[in-house]
Each structure stands twice: as structure tokens, then as C-alpha cells.
Amino acid sequence: MQAFQLIPRRTIILAISAVTILVVVFKFYGDVPMDYYRNYGPAEFLAPVEIDNTTPQPGYFKFQPEWNFDVPPQAKGWKGYAKTPRNRDVVVLTASDGGGHNSAIPNVLGRVLEDRQQYCDKHGYTNLWLNTSRYDIGEAHRTWSKIPAVAEAFHLHPNAEWVWLIDTDIIIMSPDYDLANQILSPAAIQQGLMRGTPILDGQLKKNPTNIFTPKKFRVEDIDVLITQDHQSVNTGSTFFRRTAFTRWLLEMMTDYTMLMGKDHVGAEQDAIKHLMLEHPLVRNHVGIYPQRKFNAYVQGGDNMGYRDGDLLVHFAGCWVANKCGGWFEEFWDKRGHADAWRPEGSQ
Ligand SMILES: *[C@@H]1O[C@H](CO)[C@@H](O)[C@H](O)[C@H]1NC(C)=O
Numbered sequence: 001m002q003a004f005q006l007i008p009r010r011t012i013i014l015a016i017s018a019v020t021i022l023v024v025v026f027k028f029y030g031d032v033p034m035d036y037y038r039n040y041g042p043a044e045f046l047a048p049v050e051i052d053n054t055t056p057q058p059g060y061f062k063f064q065p066e067w068n069f070d071v072p073p074q075a076k077g078w079k080g081y082a083k084t085p086r087n088r089d090v091v092v093l094t095a096s097d098g099g100g101h102n103s104a105i106p107n108v109l110g111r112v113l114e115d116r117q118q119y120c121d122k123h124g125y126t127n128l129w130l131n132t133s134r135y136d137i138g139e140a141h142r143t144w145s146k147i148p149a150v151a152e153a154f155h156l157h158p159n160a161e162w163v164w165l166i167d168t169d170i171i172i173m174s175p176d177y178d179l180a181n182q183i184l185s186p187a188a189i190q191q192g193l194m195r196g197t198p199i200l201d202g203q204l205k206k207n208p209t210n211i212f213t214p215k216k217f218r219v220e221d222i223d224v225l226i227t228q229d230h231q232s233v234n235t236g237s238t239f240f241r242r243t244a245f246t247r248w249l250l251e252m253m254t255d256y257t258m259l260m261g262k263d264h265v266g267a268e269q270d271a272i273k274h275l276m277l278e279h280p281l282v283r284n285h286v287g288i289y290p291q292r293k294f295n296a297y298v299q300g301g302d303n304m305g306y307r308d309g310d311l312l313v314h315f316a317g318c319w320v321a322n323k324c325g326g327w328f329e330e331f332w333d334k335r336g337h338a339d340a341w342r343p344e345g346s347q
Contacts, residue, residue, distance in 0.1 A: 002152070049156050055132040055321045056091040061148045062254070064167070066155035071244045076213040081243060084185040087124035091307050092116055095149030097133040097142070105169075112168055119172050125179065126160065128153055139259045143267035147254050150240055151247075160242060167236040169324065171331050177311045183294060184239065186219045193217065193287040199276055212231070215297035222287040224249065227295040228237045229304055230314070231274065235269045236314050237295040239310040245285045246324050249275070265298050269287050306331075 001279055004053045057064055074080075094116060096109055113129050120127035132145035145164060160183055182188055196215045201207055223246045224237035240246050253271040254260045264270035275282045291297075294307040297316050306313040313331050318324040 013050055027104055043122045051128075051130070051156060053129065055134065056132050057136060059136060061137050063143075064135075064148070066148070067251070068153040069151055069154040069247065070158060070240075071242055071247050081223070081241065082186040082189075082219040084180050085161040087180055088126060089159050089280070090125045090179055091153050091157050091163045092120055092125050092127050093149060093153045093163050093165050094127075094145075095132050095146045095165060096129070097131055105321070105328045106325075111332070112171065115172060118164075119175050120274065122175060123178065125187060126157060127188045128156070137254075138256065138261065140256075143206050143269075144254065144260055145251055146235065147268050151250055154240075154242055162242070165235070165238045165240065166312075167213065167314065169318070169328075170237060170312050171328070171335050173306070173331065173335050174311050175336050181221060183289070184226065189219045189222050189225070189255065189287060192289050192293065193222070194290060197228075199273075199287060199288075200228055200230070200340040201273065201277060202231055204230075209277060211266045211283075214284055217287070220284055221245075221266070224272075225289055225294075226285040226286060227289050227291040227293065229291060229295075229297065229300075232266065233273050234291075234295055234314075234316065235311065236270060239294075249282065249285070271335070300332070310344070 015254075020313050047311055054333055061067075094109075095114060109129075113127070117127045120126070130149040132142065132149055135145045135148045147176070151164055153165075154160055156283050164179065184191070185201050194213055195217075198204055199209055199211045199213060201209050205269045223241045223243045226235065227237065228234065240250075249272075252259075253268055253274060259274065260268075266273070272286070276286055291304050292310050293306065294311050295302050295314055296310040296312065297314050298318060299305055315324055318327055
């Protein structure tokens with residue numbers, strides 16, 4: 001008699017079934033987005049967001065409820081904050097009153113907002129404009145009011161994981177660009193951030209700070225993503241993650257006694273630069289991407305200036321040469337074009 005004939009038939013059938021189930025489970029395990037379901041609870045906030053973009057806020061900006069926006073007590077999921085956000089949890093924030101030097105460009109705010117709406121619709125991001133004239137920021141320069149807008153964006157969209165603050169003088173040139181995977185995902189952050197790069201305070205040659213971005217970092221600690229031009233970090237295009245650190249950073253940046261109430265030419269940009277230069281803690285949480293990743297300027301060399309295929313073009317500093325209008329129209333017509341193209345006069 002052969003050995004298997006001694007085993008009861010039921011046991012054989014059970015064994016084969018068990019093996020089959022295991023094979024099926026292992027085969028399809030990778031197809032089930034476990035992280036997706038593990039990290040996001042079903043208790044979603046569903047009430048429509050109500051934005052009053054016309055009435056001035058009642059009282060000083062720091063007394064507004066938005067400064068108390070919720071942050072998770074700790075990171076959800078076993079990888080902590082290191083996870084790719086869902087597209088709808090990315091808010092594209094235009095914080096502006098439509099004035100300033102941008103008024104050289106006809107109806108600039110309306111046009112970029114409509115364009116950003118299309119970009120958001122295409123990917124499922126949330127488009128948001130906040131009128132920064134509503135904030136009472138005391139005697140400080142109006143540019144500071146971008147910071148209360150970031151807080152308000154988190155407050156208005158309780159599910160937002162990332163807020164992308166972009167200036168009005170920016171045109172999205174590559175509407176197919178996927179923010180979640182190419183900028184915000186753990187892999188993108190891991191590979192993309194600049195390690196051991198000098199943090200600038202004016203031109204490096206003239207003023208070597210001898211302060212560098214960390215060589216080692218943990219993706220889950222990176223709460224702010226920013227870029228640096230040839231002189232300084234630039235807040236024209238900055239990503240903020242909803243974390244306790246981000247809340248703390250926004251509070252510190254707008255500290256009236258030490259920063260906001262003082263004479264800083266670069267306003268909120270000087271504030272974050274200063275905090276990065278002075279505090280290793282801040283350097284560990286603010287990641288610097290190569291500039292053209294999400295803040296290419298209309299003019300500049302290969303590290304700085306827009307090249308075909310870049311996500312966006314930023315008309316930083318164009319009012320100095322009074323060229324905003326002309327350059328804006330040129331790029332406006334070319335946005336979304338995949339063919340090779342570069343405006344006349346750029347390098
Ligand atoms: C922005 O807010 C200010 C102050 O509340 C208001 O006067 C202005 O009309 C608003 N601008 C727009 C375009 O709604």
C-alpha cells in the first residue's frame with residue numbers, strides 16, 4: 001500500500017484547498033492597496049467648505065480659529081508620515097489679493113486660478129484661493145499674509161495632507177505633472193532632496209554660511225518642501241505637510257516680536273531662511289529640492305531657469321525689469337505644449 005492512501009481523503013482535500021488559498025492570497029496580495037486602507041479612516045469630513053473671501057477677519061490674525069488647525073497626534077500607519085498622499089488631499093493654494101507688481105499682467109489672478117482649477121480637475125487636487133487682504137497682520141508687510149493663508153487652508157480642508165503654496169506669478173507649464181508621485185511620495189523625497197548642500201544667505205561666494213542641509217534624514221520628518229535660488233530659499237512655491245512641526249513652524253515664522261514685526265526685506269522668506277540657518281531642528285524638517293523641480297525662474301542658468309518639460313515657470317523678480325507682462329503672455333500661450341520651445345532671450 002502506498003503512503004498517501006493511508007491519509008484520509010478529507011485531509012488531502014483540505015491540504016490542497018489550503019495551498020490553493022495561500023497561492024491565491026500571495027498572488028493578489030500586492031494588488032490590494034493595503035497602505036491606502038490602513039492609513040485613511042472612513043470618517044471623512046464631508047460638509048462643503050465655506051470660504052468668505054470678501055469680509056475682513058474680525059481681529060488680529062493670530063486670534064483666528066485657523067491657527068488651531070488640527071494635526072494628528074502622531075503619524076498614522078506603520079511608516080509614519082512617510083506615505084504618498086491621495087490626490088484629493090493635496091491643496092493647491094493661491095494666497096493673494098491680486099494686487100502688487102502682478103497688476104502689470106491683465107486679470108492675472110482670474111487667469112491663473114482658472115488654469116489651476118483645470119490642473120486640479122485633471123488630477124483631483126483641491127484648488128483654493130484665499131484673499132490675503134482679509135488678514136489683520138498689523139504693521140507687517142503684506143507678503144507675510146501668505147502664512148496665515150497656509151493655516152487657513154489646513155483649517156478649511158481638514159483632510160488636506162499637503163498644502164502647496166504657489167504665488168500668483170507662476171504658470172503651470174506641464175499639466176500632466178503628478179505632484180503626489182514625483183514630489184510628495186517617500187521615494188521622491190528620499191531620492192530628490194539635496195543633501196549636504198549649503199543653505200544660502202546671499203551669494204555663496206560673498207557670504208559662505210557654512211551651514212548645510214543634513215546628509216541623512218528620515219522621510220517621515222520632512223514636513224516642508226522648498227527650493228533655493230542663487231541667494232536664498234524662495235517661498236514662491238512651497239509644500240507644507242499637516243504635522244505638529246508645520247504648525248510650530250508657521251507660528252515661529254510669524255512671531256511678531258522676533259521676526260514678523262521686524263524689518264525683513266524678504267518678509268516670510270527671510271523668516272524661514274533665518275530659522276533654517278539657526279536651528280538644526282528646522283533643517284531636519286525642511287527639505288530642499290533642486291530649484292527647477294517646482295520653482296524654475298523665467299530667467300537663469302541650468303539650475304535655475306525654466307527649461308522645456310519643467311513643471312512650472314515663476315516670474316520672480318520680473319517687475320524689476322518691468323517685463324512681467326510680456327513674459328507672462330509668452331509663457332501663457334505655450335503652457336501645456338509638449339514640443340520643444342523656449343522664449344526668445346532666455347538662455
Ligand atoms: C479681499 O478682501 C478685502 C478685505 O476684506 C476686500 O476689500 C476685497 O474686496 C477682497 N478682494 C476680492 C477680490 O474679493
